[in-house]
Amino acid sequence: MKGVNNVVAVSSGKGGVGKSLIASTLAVILARKGYKVGLFDLDFTSPSTHVILGAEGLQPKEEKGIIPPEVHGIKYMSIVYYSGEHAVPLRGADISNALIELFAITRWNTLDFLIIDMPPGISDATLDIIRFVKKVKFLVVTTPSQLAFETVRKLLDLLSELGINVVGVVENMKMKESQFIKQQVEGRGITFWGETPFDIMVEEAIGNVKKLLTTEFGSILEELVAKNLK
Amino acid sequence: MHEWALAEAVISTVSQITEKEQLKEVLEVKIKVGELQQIELDILEFALSQLKTPKLKNVKFNIQTAKAELKCRYCGHKWIFRKEKMNEEIAEAIHFVPEIAHAYVKCPKCGSPDFEILEGRGIWLESIKGAK
Numbered sequence: 001m002k003g004v005n006n007v008v009a010v011s012s013g014k015g016g017v018g019k020s021l022i023a024s025t026l027a028v029i030l031a032r033k034g035y036k037v038g039l040f041d042l043d044f045t046s047p048s049t050h051v052i053l054g055a056e057g058l059q060p061k062e063e064k065g066i067i068p069p070e071v072h073g074i075k076y077m078s079i080v081y082y083s084g085e086h087a088v089p090l091r092g093a094d095i096s097n098a099l100i101e102l103f104a105i106t107r108w109n110t111l112d113f114l115i116i117d118m119p120p121g122i123s124d125a126t127l128d129i130i131r132f133v134k135k136v137k138f139l140v141v142t143t144p145s146q147l148a149f150e151t152v153r154k155l156l157d158l159l160s161e162l163g164i165n166v167v168g169v170v171e172n173m174k175m176k177e178s179q180f181i182k183q184q185v186e187g188r189g190i191t192f193w194g195e196t197p198f199d200i201m202v203e204e205a206i207g208n209v210k211k212l213l214t215t216e217f218g219s220i221l222e223e224l225v226a227k228n229l230k
Numbered sequence: 231m232h233e234w235a236l237a238e239a240v241i242s243t244v245s246q247i248t249e250k251e252q253l254k255e256v257l258e259v260k261i262k263v264g265e266l267q268q269i270e271l272d273i274l275e276f277a278l279s280q281l282k283t284p285k286l287k288n289v290k291f292n293i294q295t296a297k298a299e300l301k302c303r304y305c306g307h308k309w310i311f312r313k314e315k316m317n318e319e320i321a322e323a324i325h326f327v328p329e330i331a332h333a334y335v336k337c338p339k340c341g342s343p344d345f346e347i348l349e350g351r352g353i354w355l356e357s358i359k360g361a362k
Contacts (some may be wrong), residue, residue: 044329064277065235066326079330082323086333089343098329101352105235105326 001103003110004038007133008167008229012141013151015120018172019043019141021202022221023117024052026139028209029222030229031073035112038068041078042129043119044098045090050080054207065107072209077106092124099128122155130164137165139193142181143173149181156188168193168228170221194224232326233270236353237277241286243355248285253360258290260357264350266298266311268325274353298350302337308348309338328352 001007010023020043027039041049050056053076058069060081068077079088079098090098108114116136119125129136138159142152152169159166171181174195185192196217205211205218212218244259263269271293278291298311311331313321323330328351332343 062232065232065238079327082327082330083333087343088330088333090329090332091344091346094329094332097351098327101327101329104239105232107235 001108001114001133004108004114004135005112007114007116007136008139009116009118009126009129009133009136010139010141011118011126011155012120012148013122013153013155014142014148017120017141017143017148017152018196019120020048020117021052021217022139022141022170022172022196023115024049025212025218025221026225027074027113027115028053028072028213029218029225030113030115032213036075036110037073038075038077038108038111038114039117040102040106040114041080041117042099042125043117044079044095044125045088045119047078047080047083049076049117050078052206052212053209060106063107065105066102067107075108075111077102095119095124096128099125100132103132121151122158126155130162137167139167140169141172142169144171144175144178144181146180149184153184153188156185156190160188160190166190170224171195173198191228193228194220196220196224233273234277236269237274237281240278240353240355241281241283244286244358245283247355247358248360251360251362253285253358253362256286256289256358256360258292258357258359259286259355260292260294261353262294262296262356263353264296264298264328264347265313266324266328266331266347266350267352268313268321269353271295294356296350299348300331300335300337300345301348302340302342303344303346304342305337305340307337307339311335311350 031037041047055071061067068075168191169185170193175198182192199217201215301308320334
């Protein structure tokens, strides 16, 4: 991890808010800007970034460790290289062990950004990332729903208590005008990146990165990245 | 060749302990290697010898293997993991990430994938001897 300049964990207290979609699209946007980018899917029990990226038939190379293969200009690592189509039922301690193992053997070499797609919640993976990756910054994803924000605000408060850098919050799947999330986030002294819309075209663009970037969701996220991630 | 990355992790951990305990020199490092991960011992030994730091100049690496003992959390049955029963692709996946065993290995008695690895998962430091 020595050669990795920025580690951004895309996280949320809640599942289903679009973390994997935002992590994958963010990685593609940064790679297209000419940055050296890695994407690490840490959602071991439900990995999905490979589906979003349309990454098929890839295998990491073995060379004094594991060298992640490249897809769309991104060095990409996921447990699916090893689990394939099988379910991976893991308990907390197993998740920690697998995470430590993969961090120890993956050779990212030099990267401007390593984007981590986190599993939902504030359980093992989140605590391990905070424990082992001292330079980690969090990009937190929520939806406009009070149900999502009920747990997201707890994640934000926890990160703030621990002194962890939160680069911002994205409000995803925005459907109608509301200031609720923006006010809640800014009230905590955290940067509100902005809103990405609920876009029915996204589902059709899954697995097709070029198409994904041309969706309303993709182009707005690109604007938010340009404005907020420096 | 992922034994090199594991050897690097061993050397890095030994170096941290050396600093913490203020050792001038490390004389012996006992390493246990669990059979679940199927680590190639000769490659590991070679990698360790190549990665030695000055304080490890005269170190003896004592590497021992440990059987991988698994225990079903559902029915309590205990058994020993045997690589010979695996196909090569699965064995290799477990070699890289031992937890992948949960995707492929089931309790031989009740068929549950919910087992714990009692011993013999990966690689761990048993002890370090040094001079202050």
